[in-house]
Amino acid sequence: MQRLIEGVHKFQKDEFGNYRKLFRKLSQEGQNPHTLFITCSDSRVLAELITQSKPGDLFVVKNVGNIVPPANARGDTNSTAAAIEFAMETLRVSDLVICGHSQCGAITQLLDKAPVSEATPHLRDWLKLAAPVVETLNRNYTHLPGSRERETAAAEENVLFGLDNLHSYPCVQDRLMDGSLQLHGWFFKIATAELFAYDPDTRQFSPLAPEH
Numbered sequence: 001m002q003r004l005i006e007g008v009h010k011f012q013k014d015e016f017g018n019y020r021k022l023f024r025k026l027s028q029e030g031q032n033p034h035t036l037f038i039t040c041s042d043s044r045v046l047a048e049l050i051t052q053s054k055p056g057d058l059f060v061v062k063n064v065g066n067i068v069p070p071a072n073a074r075g076d077t078n079s080t081a082a083a084i085e086f087a088m089e090t091l092r093v094s095d096l097v098i099c100g101h102s103q104c105g106a107i108t109q110l111l112d113k114a115p116v117s118e119a120t121p122h123l124r125d126w127l128k129l130a131a132p133v134v135e136t137l138n139r140n141y142t143h144l145p146g147s148r149e150r151e152t153a154a155a156e157e158n159v160l161f162g163l164d165n166l167h168s169y170p171c172v173q174d175r176l177m178d179g180s181l182q183l184h185g186w187f188f189k190i191a192t193a194e195l196f197a198y199d200p201d202t203r204q205f206s207p208l209a210p211e212h
């Protein structure tokens, strides 16, 4: 906790001056983020850092394994669905990114046959939502040699699973129909901080194209 408190004081003292005008403007005019960015809770994946975004730019959802449940998955609550609806209907973002990543603990657990601890019933139920990803792995990726390759394939398939599930949300369908929303599937490689984007034409994740 001490580190957090020191960080708050450091921000107030050293950084806030650079952002004072921006925060005041955002406070007065409200937020108008351009992108809904759904990524993993993993401490190594920082949406704003890796995209060099500023306050007000991204509406961020972080959840375990950047899973996007289908619209009919209600459970006790579905906060990811709530964020999707808010971003579509109220914020009207123009872009939606699902960003998976390497060495994802949720993916490892998803692929792991070991029983989940009884102390984590919510985690167990949450990861069950992505069970179709494991089925895809078992169907299409039996040729992969090692667990590292399987985990990368699963993380990528989990992003595609999320993109598919987005189509089950009426609010997303509406925005896609009128051409005001673009969907993007990304994969972040932690060791090198490289970003890969899914290309529907080649059906591959390729290095993010340089800006034009």
Ligand SMILES: [Zn+2]
Residues within 6 Å of the ligand: 040, 041, 042, 064, 065, 066, 101, 103, 104, 105, 106, 107
């Ligand atoms: Zn993760």
